[in-house]
Structure formats: C-alpha cells, structure tokens
Amino acid sequence: MREVAIIGVGIHPWGELWGDSLRTIWTRAALAALDDAGVDRVDAITVGCMSGGMFVGQEHLGALLADELGMAGTAAMRVESACASGGMALRAGFAEVAAGLADIVLVTGVEKMTDVSGDEATAALATAADAETEVFYGATFPGLYAMMARSHMAKYGTTAEQLAAVAVKNHTHGMLNPNAQYRRRVTVDEVLGSTMVAAPLHILDCSPITDGAAAVVIAEISVARRLAKGRPLVKISGVGSATDRMALHSRADMAALPSTTLAAERAYAMAQRKPADVHLAEVHDCFTIAEIMVLEALGFCRPGEGAAQAPSGRTALGGERPVNTSGGLKSKGHPVGATGVAQVIEIVTQLRGEAGERQVKGARVGLTQNMGGTGASSVVHILEVAS
C-alpha cells in the first residue's frame, strides 16, 4: 500500500448562507484546497454528502461538482454514510491513492441545509436512523441521543452539568475559529436554561443546522513531498472504519459506541499508534453526550470517565489532550457531509503549526472521528507530521 499525505486544505466561514448555493460553497472550498496545494489538476474527486436529494433536490454530485470546478472529464463520485459521509469520502480517496488508482485526489464534503424548512431538515436528518423501527414511532436524533445520554447517566452517574461542560468548552474553542458558525461563549447555566429539545438534552446540547463545505487534496507521498513547499508534510498514517447494528435499541449497551471503538482499533493498528500517542483530536460532538461517549470509545479514558474530561479541563486548549479545538460540530457548525473533512482540516492546520490563537503546541499526532446516525457507522483517521 502506498503512503498518502495531505497537501492542501480549503474551507470557508460556515453558517446560514442564504446567498450561496450548494455548488457555490462547494466550489469555494475546493478552489481553496487546490490553491493551498498548488495543483491545478487531480486524478479523481470524492464528495461526501448525506442528502443533496432531500436538502436541495440534487443528486449526482460527483459529475455536477466536477463540472462546476471546470474539471468535467475527471473521475468523480459521491460517498454517503449519513453524518460520516465526509470522513468516508476521505477513506475512499485514501484507498484510491494507496492502491495506485490515482496519484492526487480532491476529497470534499458539503451540505446545504438551510434551503429547506426546519421540519424538512429534521425529516432529512432522520433518514440516518432506522425508518421502520425508530422514525416511524416518532424518534428524532436529539431523542435517540437523549436516550443514549440517559443510559450513560444511569450506568455511570453522568450529570446534565457534565454534558453542558462539553458545550461550554467547544464554544470557547470556536470563538477562536474564524470559520465557526456560532462564535459566542456559553455558560453551564445558559445550556441548562435553554429550551428542552429531548430530555435531558437542551438546544445548547445540540449541534446546529449549517451550510458549509470543506476540501482537502491528498497525494501519494513522493508527489506530496515535491509539492510541500517547505511546510510540514502531514501524512494519513491510520484509517479505520466500522459499522454497528443500525437501531439504537438493538445494541447490547446503549451507553457505548462499539463502531467507534472498532474503527479506532483498526486505525491505531495501521498507524502503529496507541491512544496515549495522540496529541489532539477532532471528534463527532453532534450532541454533548456524543463527545463524552466517543472519548471513551477511542480509549482516551475508561468507560464512565468521559463525562469528567471537559469539566477537568483535560480536553480544553491548554489541557493534556485538547479535543475539538475547531469548536467541534457544536460551535463550528455541522453541515453533515462536510463535517468529516473539516475535522481533518483542523488537525492538518494544527500539525502544520498554522492554527494561530488555538494552536496546540508541539502537536505531531492527531486523530479525527466522524460517525453516522447514533453510531451505526464510524470512521477514524490518524494524521501525523511525516518525518
């Protein structure tokens, strides 16, 4: 298998971008990544997108977006795994380069979520749960994660205040990210006093609806070295992906995320790394409880200790292993198909030493974790500075 490095990243300010279409925000991110890499052609394009069909009535995004970029002719396809679509698009692009099918791939993610009403967005997102056994009976994503939260509370004594501490931390980080959607501080009291969506989750425990795109250019490592222009070269040293039973109720332990554990084990094995080697991580905090459960699943702490991480400061900037320095899905925003790619951009930016006010000093190994639904799919990447 050939080694693969990231040679360019591109993102733009995320938010409710009423003036811009899906194709416009995607092209903006793609151009930024190509310019950052200093390339004007790629061998293939992957597009992570959960539901162009339901959000903007557009499928066939590979062809559409290659055309939009002036690259009709280039191999291109969409990759879908609900909210893990972006991370899976990177895995697909990685596989192409590692296998020798391509030397340079443009890996992208996009979701344009505000062209539809809140009800329609809720319905589109709900398609990531089991339509027949969960959504039919009135399940929503906040509702499913609320049941995971309550399971975690019952098993480990996790509290609503500990959930809120995750939101407080990630918003504090997001204030330092010029591309974040909600660059405002929140307090534990604000989170606990905000509208109840699905008990015990308040609106400020939830990631928002966001328009956004993100793109990275990956290349075979010798090609990447020629294009590095003296910057630290970031290679993808580990890739892992896994699935779990689809419906939450069919899992033995609703307070755990075995797909993330499996994906992480595969990525650690490939990279020959262990959790203690990871200096910082971007994880899928679609809800505050998710970050807590993911930290346990990644082996960053033992089961039941995830809730103590944010209140203790260990996962904050300046802590022993910062998590979600970008602001996470919570503050940066969660355009579902773009999220997995944007996580990688944050880690690359940190490993290059270009993260400015939110720079983690001495960071050389980073991890991203992106998941779909209630954890029915997960994808983990380990990135490190190439020696």
Next chain:
Amino acid sequence: MSGLNPARRAREFPVRYRLEAARRRGCGHVVVPARLVCPACRGRAWETVTLPAEGKVETFTVIHVGPAEFREDTPYVLAVVELADGTRITTQLADVDPAAVGAGMPVRLEFRRITADGEAGVIAYGHKAVPV
C-alpha cells in the same frame, strides 16, 4: 415521514398490526420486523412468532421539539422497551405523565394510531406502550 405510501404501509402490516416477529430456528434470536439473515448467527431459517405485549421501559426521553407529523403530540415520551422475551423495540409511551416515567417501569403494548397523513389520508397504526 410524509407521504404514507399505501404499498409500503401494507408491507409493514404484520409487525404493525399483529406484532409479528421472526425467531431463528437455530440460535433462537428474535428479530422485529422479520429479516432474511440473523444478526446474531447469520442463519437464514426462521419461524414466525408473536411478540409478547408485556415489557418494561429500558430507557426513555421526553420529546419537546418533534417532527411535523408528531407536533400535536408533544411533549411525548419515546422509549426503548424491553419485552418479556428480551426483545427490544423503540416506541412511544401513551396515557402517561412524562414526569412519572422511569427506567424499569412495567408497560404493555396497545394498538394505537401512530400518524395520519392529512385529513383524508392514510392512517398509520402500530403499537404504543402504556403503563400497566
């Protein structure tokens, strides 16, 4: 889930109307609704069984902000219910004070309306859980 397609609804009648499930002849694992491959042992030979109506609340939430088709029901209780044979399902709790719900609460499945597709549309029926 707008647009209650009649053919799709009809396909789902066995579980929605009669609580039909499938039990693996080999390992005894029960799946609901029926499927072709057992998630526990990957076997393919099944017998049809009826789920027990009795169970208990495993975990739950109170949904205050719901999807359009359930808006008139908010706040409603959504729960994972463990039935007497150990099978778990997701459904709503009906006829209950949300503040009185707790894990372990005994419940019984009853045939209820789940959603209606507009004033003259198809009504989707299924089972909700009620306190015993």
